[in-house]
Amino acid sequence: MVFKLYASPFPVAGGGIVALVLAEKQAAFELVPIDLRAKEQKAAEYMAMNPFGRVPAINDDGFVMYESRAICRYVDEKFAGQGTTLVPKGMKERALVEQAVSVESVTLFPPLDKVVWEVVVKPERGLAPDQAIVDTGLKEISDTLDVYEVILGKHRYLAGDDFTLADLVHCGYLPFLVEKGVDIMTVKARPNVARWWNELMSRPTWVKLQAEGMKSTV
Known part of the structure; x- marks a missing residue:
């Protein structure tokens, strides 16, 4: 089958x-x-x-x-x-990937989901976004990306120097914001995040x- x-x-x-x-x-x-x-x-x-x-x-x-x-x-x-x-086979390497995936799902995704609903879904349905929700959500996302900036200053990807599931899962919803002109991934204040993001978006797959x-x- x-x-x-x-x-x-x-x-x-x-x-x-x-x-x-x-x-x-x-x-x-x-x-x-x-x-x-x-x-x-x-x-x-x-x-x-x-x-x-x-x-x-x-x-x-x-x-x-x-x-x-x-x-x-x-x-x-x-x-x-x-x-x-x-997902690496080594216990410690795998643990770092799972740690980063957990951060994405628990810390980044909830506010991201709310902002995408406001700036993408609601306008498509002819509804006005709630700017207060957008502003709060973007602040939470930015706070997480500030931490990513530190992490990505230590190694190439979120869980080390190899591309893993920890990086790939970010391709689900963040591109929605970029397409709508919400520039939070390539700001000058976060050069490591910008470098990482550009690598993700340029992967051949x-x-x-x-x-x-x-x-x-x-």
Whole structure:
């Protein structure tokens, strides 16, 4: 059975980072597009796979998973030995990756999710953003990036000198803000963050995914 990825057909958010992991691992997959506007993620058939009614989800020969970060770890291990190793095997090296992924999910993502809702989703629906929420969220994001600046001054990537899952997960939502002109990733006050961000955005897998969009590779 072909490895199936159920996600929005746009290379963003959780589905986008799973597709990016699959690209880094040089792993073939079938995209099953889910129309979020039509609320296909709430259909009974899909919710049998993900009871939370969100994307992405995968079906690997009958083995079903949801939650993007967990899927990414599974994909890296399933396709070990090919492509980029995103989660190191060494105990200490792996622990540093998990530490950085946890910081992203617990510290950076919550305010980022709120700001994206205000500056991306609401305007698309004809609604005005709540500037107070935007300002508070950007302040929290900036505080985290200030810490990243220190970390990235010590090594090339967030968990060491190798590109890992800790870096890749940042490609899910931060690009939304950059595309909307919210310049927080390349400010002069954070040159290490800017250098790191430019490296992420110039990775061949990311560039190709953005140019070609989400599509099956089988």
